[in-house]
Amino acid sequence: MLLPGGEEYPAEPGCWRLTDAIAITEEYRTFALDPGESSERLVDLYATPGEDACLPVGEYRFETTISVVSDDAEPQSSTAWGFSVVLE
Secondary structure (H helix, E strand, O other): OEEEOOOOOOEOOOOOEEOOOOOOOOOOOOOOOOOOOOOOOOEEEOEOOOOOOOOOOEEEEEEEEEEEEOOOOOEEEEEEEEEEEEEO
16 A cells, blocks of 8 residues: 555554555545646555565555546546556
């Protein structure tokens, strides 16, 4: 689970595994970018509660749908965007 960096979360010390579930809506931390504009955000990676290991090695895929809307908020097009993080 990716969460905004710099925050305190209920996690086991030194383990990066959440001790409690955290609810995040699809609209969480969404924002608009103008053409040619970029943005970066610091995030922390946590194992979810109930995992057997602290933060298991492996590949983690994060994906979301990005929509282009008109000035009156009507959807014009959308696409999937994502990235992978590999922990070794």
